[in-house]
Amino acid sequence: MLKEGCPSAIKNCSGFFSKLIDPQVRNTLLSDIARFLSLEEEADEPAEINGRVTAIAEGPYKALQTHFHGAKGIPREARVLHYYTLNHLTFSTFTRHRGNSFVLVRRPSLSSIPAQIDSILQMPTKETYFVVRFFLKTMLDDPFRQHPVLQASLWSQNLGQLVIVKPQDIESHFACLSFEWQDSKCQAVISLSRVLFLYFRDE
């Protein structure tokens, strides 16, 4: 479609094609009736507005300040959302749905980091930000390390500071299980990405 001379009829169908081939879209290539009926929707269209405008709490506001390097003019009020839908996947705050709040945040050329969504802010400019806490690394031996294809890893149950993340930086949800390993409490994190990323582990 990007090639010169591509008929405009094909170019006009770019939305259809992108929906069919985007590997992270949940229902990609499920050719059932419901799937085709929804072809008119935008793949990246967020769900309806579900929160109300309130003053941003101190913690998230500090995280916003850090994210924008202390720039002036950061609004004190934002719409606080309970959930946010992207590519047919629902991302919720920790208090609303634990499983939907666990996300892997991608880093360029490195393996992604697990985080928990603390709150979701929609600014007056309509930009949406996830306020997350990253899981901290554990010093224990990671038994999943020798099986990189499983896309599983061991993390501490402790969480870090509040950090701002854009929805586009979310790789996928993850499943997790808390358990004791080598007499310490830890958390097994299993990526639920539909795409297999093979990285050489940097940690």
Add this chain to the structure above:
Amino acid sequence: MNTPSWLTSVPTNLGEPSHGKLRADQWRTLGTTYLPVSLIRLWDRLEDDDDKCSQQCKKLLEVTLSLISAVIIASSRTTSWEKANLYLHHMQNYLKGLRELFPQYRFLPNQHMALHLAEYLKFYGPVHSWWTFPFERLIGMLQRIPNNFQNGQFFLFLLSLA
């Protein structure tokens, strides 16, 4: 285990006959999400190498993880020659391990066919673009449409109105 709401759920009473047969997607979720964590927790730290049971468990773990790795690679939404070769490596490891663990086991045609999947990944790309699950799903939808099991009656009814 904490999972997102979209992930196919697995019966909580897994192993009991009451939940019936698992669907393919339930098997995949069980294998790629629940089993690796549970089995590694249980068997990875068995240190008694002289104990036959421990050795058996370790070998079972290795073989099972090879199969799970092959499933993850094969069902990834992107593929490459590198991934196809890695798939074949894990699938061969799984089948070799199975033969060592259970010498009397008779392999099935599906296990032979699984060895050819690497070629198809190279020729045709990710399995999602050519597997037949969408058709299975469509058949399921058609089966759920209520009807009175009287073939052709509706057509005759329309003709009588004309």
